[in-house]
Amino acid sequence: xxxxxxxxxxxxxxxxxxxxxxxxxxxxxxxxxxxxxxxxxxxxxxxxxxxxxxxxxxxxxxxxxxxxxxxxxxxxxxxxxxxxxxxxxxxxxxxxxxxxxxxxxxxxxxxxxxxxxxxxxxxxxxxxxxxxxxxxxxxxxxxxxxxxxxxxxxxxxxxxxxxxxxxxxxxxxxxxxxxxxxxxxxxxxxxxxxxxxxxxxxxxxxxxxxxxxxxxxxxxxxxxxxxxxxxxxxxxxxxxxxxxxxxxxxxxxxxxxxxxxxxxxxxxxxxxxxxxxxxxx
Amino acid sequence: xxxxxxxxxxxxxxxxxxxxxxxxxxxxxxxxxxxxxxxxxxxxxxxxxxxxxxxxxxxxxxxxxxxxxxxxxxxxxxxxxxxxxxxxxxxxxxxxxxxxxxxxxxxxxxxxxxxxxxxxxxxxxxxxxxxxxxxxxxxxxxxxxxxxxxxxxxxxxxxxxxxxxxxxxxxxxxxxxxxxxxxxxxxxxxxxxxxxxxxxxxxxxxxxxxxxxxxxxxxxxxxxxxxxxxxxxxxxxxxxxxxxxxxxxxxxxxxxxxxxxxxxxxxxxxxxxxxxxxxxxxxxxxxxxxxxxxxxxxxxxxxxx
Numbered sequence: 001x002x003x004x005x006x007x008x009x010x011x012x013x014x015x016x017x018x019x020x021x022x023x024x025x026x027x028x029x030x031x032x033x034x035x036x037x038x039x040x041x042x043x044x045x046x047x048x049x050x051x052x053x054x055x056x057x058x059x060x061x062x063x064x065x066x067x068x069x070x071x072x073x074x075x076x077x078x079x080x081x082x083x084x085x086x087x088x089x090x091x092x093x094x095x096x097x098x099x100x101x102x103x104x105x106x107x108x109x110x111x112x113x114x115x116x117x118x119x120x121x122x123x124x125x126x127x128x129x130x131x132x133x134x135x136x137x138x139x140x141x142x143x144x145x146x147x148x149x150x151x152x153x154x155x156x157x158x159x160x161x162x163x164x165x166x167x168x169x170x171x172x173x174x175x176x177x178x179x180x181x182x183x184x185x186x187x188x189x190x191x192x193x194x195x196x197x198x199x200x201x202x203x204x205x206x207x208x209x210x211x212x213x214x215x216x217x218x219x220x221x222x223x224x225x226x227x228x229x230x231x232x233x234x235x236x237x238x239x240x241x242x243x244x245x246x247x248x249x250x251x252x253x254x255x256x257x258x259x260x261x262x263x264x265x266x267x268x269x270x271x272x273x274x275x276x277x278x279x280x281x
Numbered sequence: 282x283x284x285x286x287x288x289x290x291x292x293x294x295x296x297x298x299x300x301x302x303x304x305x306x307x308x309x310x311x312x313x314x315x316x317x318x319x320x321x322x323x324x325x326x327x328x329x330x331x332x333x334x335x336x337x338x339x340x341x342x343x344x345x346x347x348x349x350x351x352x353x354x355x356x357x358x359x360x361x362x363x364x365x366x367x368x369x370x371x372x373x374x375x376x377x378x379x380x381x382x383x384x385x386x387x388x389x390x391x392x393x394x395x396x397x398x399x400x401x402x403x404x405x406x407x408x409x410x411x412x413x414x415x416x417x418x419x420x421x422x423x424x425x426x427x428x429x430x431x432x433x434x435x436x437x438x439x440x441x442x443x444x445x446x447x448x449x450x451x452x453x454x455x456x457x458x459x460x461x462x463x464x465x466x467x468x469x470x471x472x473x474x475x476x477x478x479x480x481x482x483x484x485x486x487x488x489x490x491x492x493x494x495x496x497x498x499x500x501x502x503x504x505x506x507x508x509x510x511x512x513x514x515x516x517x518x519x520x521x522x523x524x525x526x527x528x529x530x531x532x533x534x535x536x537x538x539x540x541x542x543x544x545x546x547x548x549x550x551x552x553x554x555x556x557x558x559x560x561x562x563x564x565x566x567x568x569x570x571x572x573x574x575x576x577x578x579x580x581x582x583x584x585x586x
């Protein structure tokens with residue numbers, strides 16, 4: 001039996017510690033491969049951690065009535081390391097990331113343990129989440145669908161189709177997040193597409209209950225989602241920093257995809273360990 | 282055929298609460314209105330938003346449901362193509378993409394509403410199954426198959442309205458993945474699929490008037506194609522004619538030629554398809570087909586019928 005009530009407690013200190021560990025694990029894996037979208041994963045680390053460890057309900061056997069769909073497939077390293085932490089994926093799965101005998105690639109593949117949909121092409125996840133939420137509602141399971149979109153995905157017309165449908169259908173069991181780091185391949189979105197903003201008002205105009213918080217503030221993310229009014233789909237716009245956690249990566253577009261050199265790795269490792277020491281003290 | 286599809290789907294949905302239909306602002310003709318009224322939670326109209334139509338179907342299927350995406354063929358397959366490819370085929374989900382009024386049926390609506398290349402496009406996708414029934418009776422069988430199968434996605438290519446039945450006295454029953462002999466002869470074999478079956482039957486009558494014994498075959502399953510059945514037809518007849526309402530590339534005709542070459546077939550083989558062209562012509566469906574060269578008299582003259 002699952003506890004169908006919302007969770008009302010989230011240990012933020014534990015979340016902070018976990019997120020540092022997750023970033024460290026991703027940094028370690030980066031040394032095995034040429035590229036792994038590290039900046040994109042660091043950008044949504046706290047959001048995905050809060051979903052898995054704070055929002056999704058879990059029965060004693062570890063199963064959940066809720067579903068997480070990583071719409072921004074390129075951010076999947078954070079998903080992989082959380083699934084590893086939960087025991088859904090094995091350590092060898094991550095060690096073989098992007099290797100010929102492995103099963104995990106740069107984008108999540110449906111069929112792998114814990115992966116609920118194949119994503120990577122942008123603008124697909126929200127429509128699939130709408131379909132999932134419809135199915136859960138139709139079967140009266142109480143299951144909630146959580147999905148994380150990149151802000152780049154919000155430029156896809158298909159995302160707006162799904163936004164329109166989710167609210168028209170009154171899908172109160174759909175909770176979406178935009179990882180709003182304001183960066184894409186050709187620069188800052190606020191500079192290349194100034195009318196991309198304001199975002200919150202756009203989602204509200206499409207009938208979504210919407211809040212904006214610091215996407216790296218796990219307590220704020222948890223509080224905003226668990227305090228939602230409900231009755232319609234919920235959107236959290238998380239203001240984030242691409243590459244968050246390692247100084248030289250933050251807001252530098254090349255870390256969308258590149259793996260750090262051994263020297264850069266060492267610096268990153270030291271920064272994460274220093275942050276972990278601060279967190280403990 | 283449209284109404285037959287709606288009725289078959291309504292029946293399937295009555296028996297199975299996991300069946301959903303996701304439509305993109307297409308009028309609920311025939312039993313579709315009954316579906317909408319009786320199962321409003323499972324009749325989803327996305328509006329003019331075909332990408333979300335496919336994505337929503339994928340999400341439903343990921344949760345174990347059996348959804349149908351339904352609109353005019355160009356808008357169910359071409360407009361949301363990447364969603365069909367990634368969401369349905371890559372994830373191999375049992376979603377039926379219904380292409381209504383395929384080919385050049387929408388003869389007065391112009392090229393934007395024609396589907397001349399859909400078999401080639403859908404056929405290039407791994408995991409995709411393609412079914413094109415030749416009459417309302419086959420449409421009922423195909424819809425029932427789509428409503429229960431769990432193999433993966435299906436592109437169900439339909440006609441529109443008012444087609445007669447040709448298969449009431451068919452030699453073979455409808456079976457997914459198998460050629461279906463409507464009539465079986467010994468001299469000539471006409472291979473076709475979809476609503477252009479009407480012309481195949483007229484062509485058969487012309488051959489028969491000249492004393493030839495004619496087989497007429499509905500190749501309703503285009504993918505996976507019944508290659509053994511095609512080989513058998515090429516082996517058993519001394520003259521094989523393929524007629525299809527589809528571009529010359531990527532449809533049934535080139536597959537038959539390929540199979541014939543591979544097996545060193547000895548029969549005469551003639552193929553008739555739409556032209557590789559957008560023909561700016563208006564009129565009836567027959568007028569459009571004739572403009573493409575698919576007119577019974579013209580075909581008969583070329584094949585000696």
